[in-house]
Amino acid sequence: MKKILFVSHCILNTASKVVLYNQADIDAEEDLRVRFLTKAVQSGVQLVQLPCPEFTLYGSQRWGHVSNQFDNVFFRNHCRKILQPILDQMKEYLQHGEMFEVLGVVGIDGSPSCGVDYTCEANWFGSFEGRTGLQETLDSCVLVKKSGIFMQVLKDMIQEEQLQDKIKISSLFAPEPEKCLNMI
Numbered sequence: 001m002k003k004i005l006f007v008s009h010c011i012l013n014t015a016s017k018v019v020l021y022n023q024a025d026i027d028a029e030e031d032l033r034v035r036f037l038t039k040a041v042q043s044g045v046q047l048v049q050l051p052c053p054e055f056t057l058y059g060s061q062r063w064g065h066v067s068n069q070f071d072n073v074f075f076r077n078h079c080r081k082i083l084q085p086i087l088d089q090m091k092e093y094l095q096h097g098e099m100f101e102v103l104g105v106v107g108i109d110g111s112p113s114c115g116v117d118y119t120c121e122a123n124w125f126g127s128f129e130g131r132t133g134l135q136e137t138l139d140s141c142v143l144v145k146k147s148g149i150f151m152q153v154l155k156d157m158i159q160e161e162q163l164q165d166k167i168k169i170s171s172l173f174a175p176e177p178e179k180c181l182n183m184i
């Protein structure tokens with residue numbers, strides 16, 4: 001029986017991530033990513049890579065965003081479109097339970113898109129030029145206990161297919177390593 005786990009794109013390809021500058025955060029996430037992948041490969045778990053909604057909309061030169069900025073119909077439509085082939089794969093694996101066990105989905109906590117238990121919020125918009133209070137605006141970003149927009153759309157689509165009892169969703173989050181490690 002093959003075990004299947006769907007994972008956020010950057011768990012397998014960190015080149016898709018927004019450029020980060022906090023080295024301690026980068027190191028902590030990378031350490032957990034390697035532990036998680038090592039455990040998955042050693043356990044024979046097959047990994048299906050979700051598409052990266054931000055890279056496929058804004059490319060590699062994008063700024064870091066907050067989830068409020070992606071909470072619009074255009075971003076949600078983009079998520080839905082690129083997630084449809086993933087939903088189809090989930091359904092096919094689930095339909096053949098004698099061959100496959102779908103372990104679930106692992107996202108990335110803190111991300112405005114792929115956060116599962118936590119995402120980042122702030123009231124960010126507008127140009128940088130000529131504005132005052134930029135530092136206060138940047139500092140207003142907070143981690144909140146809800147999903148990022150891509151994961152919200154994925155959860156909606158899973159629910160529409162009535163698969164919510166069959167698909168567990170967890171996340172890679174350095175402060176809570178057991179969340180992703182326990183999915184394997």
Ligand code: SF4
Pocket residue numbers: 008009010011016017018051052053054055108111113114
């Ligand atoms: S949008 Fe998701 S897959 Fe893309 S870089 Fe961010 S967390 Fe990773």
